[in-house]
Amino acid sequence: MNNYFDYAASSPVASEVLDVMQPWLHYGFANPSASHLEALKASKAIQLARETIADKIGAMASEIIFTSGASESNNMALKGTAFKFLEKKGHIITSSIEHKCIINTCLFLQTLGFEVTFLAPDNNGLIKTESIVNAIRENTILISIHHVNNEIGSVQNIKEIGRVAFERNIPFHTDAAQSFCKLDIDVDDLNIDMLSLSGHKIFGPKGVGALYVRNSRNVGLVPLIHGGGQELGLRGGTSPTPLIIGLGAAVEYFPQSKSIQHIEFEEVINRYDFIRNGNTSAVVPTIWNITFSSDEEVLRFVNDHAWLISQGSACNAMSNTPSHVLTAIGLDEATARRTYRISLPPYHITGELS
Numbered sequence: 295m296n297n298y299f300d301y302a303a304s305s306p307v308a309s310e311v312l313d314v315m316q317p318w319l320h321y322g323f324a325n326p327s328a329s330h331l332e333a334l335k336a337s338k339a340i341q342l343a344r345e346t347i348a349d350k351i352g353a354m355a356s357e358i359i360f361t362s363g364a365s366e367s368n369n370m371a372l373k374g375t376a377f378k379f380l381e382k383k384g385h386i387i388t389s390s391i392e393h394k395c396i397i398n399t400c401l402f403l404q405t406l407g408f409e410v411t412f413l414a415p416d417n418n419g420l421i422k423t424e425s426i427v428n429a430i431r432e433n434t435i436l437i438s439i440h441h442v443n444n445e446i447g448s449v450q451n452i453k454e455i456g457r458v459a460f461e462r463n464i465p466f467h468t469d470a471a472q473s474f475c476k477l478d479i480d481v482d483d484l485n486i487d488m489l490s491l492s493g494h495k496i497f498g499p500k501g502v503g504a505l506y507v508r509n510s511r512n513v514g515l516v517p518l519i520h521g522g523g524q525e526l527g528l529r530g531g532t533s534p535t536p537l538i539i540g541l542g543a544a545v546e547y548f549p550q551s552k553s554i555q556h557i558e559f560e561e562v563i564n565r566y567d568f569i570r571n572g573n574t575s576a577v578v579p580t581i582w583n584i585t586f587s588s589d590e591e592v593l594r595f596v597n598d599h600a601w602l603i604s605q606g607s608a609c610n611a612m613s614n615t616p617s618h619v620l621t622a623i624g625l626d627e628a629t630a631r632r633t634y635r636i637s638l639p640p641y642h643i644t645g646e647l648s
């Protein structure tokens with residue numbers, strides 16, 4: 295599909311990934327928690343995938359908890375931390391431009407008595423480290439700031455945020471659904487305590503993701519899904535062998551360079567009159583959030599190209615309202631309606647954006 299430009303919403307399963315997954319859908323179906331030979335084969339393959347994912351972010355295999363995707367990982371990080379403080383409660387710092395699964399989890403935690411600070415970004419979609427420092431309270435139990443914004447592609451300075459959190463002994467979680475495999479991540483270098491990732495953003499399958507939890511054996515996160523002790527007791531349920539193996543394969547086969555679609559895109563887009571939002575700050579080259587100069591310019595673009603693109607994120611498309619991210623960076627409703635997100639096939643971006 296060379297008119298598909300919505301990779302930030304989802305990507306197809308790469309053919310190499312599909313090939314690796316297929317035998318596990320039909321032949322390798324044994325429950326990996328059982329004790330016979332077939333089960334052992336499955337659990338070994340799962341362990342290999344766990345090691346691949348851990349290696350990618352400089353973690354240990356025992357620190358990777360498989361989930362159904364980044365939404366669940368984010369829920370696990372936030373609720374799992376908050377539920378440790380159900381009696382005393384506490385304060386959480388996040389931003390107003392997180393993915394809805396973070397925002398709505400925080401709103402839910404507020405109904406339980408937790409306090410949440412939603413920090414506003416600047417006009418380029420960046421959260422100032424200074425605003426985090428100023429928001430910290432004595433009872434702050436968690437700082438959660440995403441790495442790459444899914445709507446405008448801005449890259450948060452998570453190294454500085456991690457340092458601030460580390461110096462004050464506050465756990466730091468980052469939603470890396472849009473950066474995992476795309477930017478270099480080393481959880482020690484960046485002082486990350488928890489990190490969420492997702493399979494379908496990196497040419498892996500839907501329905502699988504992971505939460506990295508620093509030293510997860512001792513962290514004391516409260517599980518959200520109680521079950522048979524899988525995933526160190528943090529996430530019950532029979533492990534989905536093909537999905538997990540697909541996630542590991544997606545990491546291995548992740549593209550290391552741009553495709554022809556990127557080059558064609560840049561040639562085409564420059565024929566139109568627009569402003570690229572977040573452009574004066576660090577943005578990933580695969581997400582272009584653009585505001586066309588006029589309604590006529592939007593029409594000209596739409597008539598010329600039957601591209602599959604999105605206005606805001608996939609989640610906001612359903613409500614037909616300007617997204618919370620565009621509003622937060624200061625776009626009024628009319629401007630937001632002339633604004634589109636074009637997202638190109640992801641690849642490993644080396645260098646200064648990491």
Ligand SMILES: Cc1ncc(COP(=O)(O)O)c(C=O)c1O
Binds near residue numbers: 365366442
């Ligand atoms: C930044 C961010 N966080 C979380 C998610 C949710 O990921 P998943 O679909 O794996 O639950 C997405 C997907 O749109 C995302 O872009």
